[in-house]
Amino acid sequence: MNDQLARSLFMDYLYDEISESDKTKLKAYLDKNPELKEELSKLDQTRSLLQQMPEPDPAQQLLVMEPHERSLTQWWTQAKSLLPHSLLGKTVFAAAAGLILFFFLGSLAQLHIDTSNDGVALSLGYSPTANQGLSQEEANALVAQIKEENAAMFADYAEAINQQNKEQLQQVITYFEEQRMQDLKLVNQTLNELQENTNYRINRTNEYLGQVLQTVSYQNEN
Known part of the structure; x- marks a missing residue:
């Protein structure tokens, strides 16, 4: 759990x-x-x-409205009621409508507005100057720069790969060196144990032979 x-x-x-x-x-x-x-x-x-809250009645929330059809005269009357009635409101509304109409017609006629220190210049049929692209010298310089960057990138990549291979090779060498030292320690330990076991057996054999010689000498004396 x-x-x-x-x-x-x-x-x-x-x-x-x-x-x-x-x-x-x-x-x-x-x-x-x-x-x-x-x-x-x-x-x-x-x-x-939530269980204590009363359940809503869908029938009470449902409101059905019949569609209301308007004639053209009623629509125009309601539209005029939305227009400003004061002189200032009418002036602002007319200026905004004229400005919108000006930009709309300007977009159709490709109107271009250019501002400078001398004033504002208007021109029709304006089309932006197309980019002519790079010259031959600029293209050659760009290609040479890309080649240099690619050569530097590949050199760095080759250096990184070489360094990584060296590190991996050093790790392998270190592993085999450690493994060889462990094997030598194990062989040395085994030889020491064999030597100790051999010495023990020799000592036991000498003790047994001494006891046999002592027994034989005692029997000859009697």
Whole structure:
């Protein structure tokens, strides 16, 4: 049981759709995690509040309106009521309408407005100057620059690959050196153990021969 699995069982627990085994596991886990237990308690409180809220009546919220057809005269009358009635309002509205009409006709006639220190210049049929592209010298310089950048990039890449290969080769050499030292230590340890075992056997053999010679000498004396 973890936090994610415990949260996935919250809704089943609140609506009593959880199995007994999962309920037992969940309760045991919540006892060890008070923060999750508090989270489950808040969810239970929210569920209780939602159940106490009255259900909305869809019939009361539904509003049906019949379509209202307007004649051309009624439409014009309503449109005129939206226009300003004061002299200042009419002047501002006329200026705005004229400005909109001016820009609309200017866009159709390809009007171009150019401002400078000498004033404002208007011209019709204006079309921006097309870019003629690079000259031959500029193109050659750009190609040479790209070649130099590519050569530098490939040199850096080759240097990085070479350095990486050196590091990997050094790691392999170090590994084999360490492995060889471990093998030598193991062989030396085995030889030492064999020498000790041989010395032990020789000593035991000498002791046994001494006991045999002592027994034979004692029997000859008697």
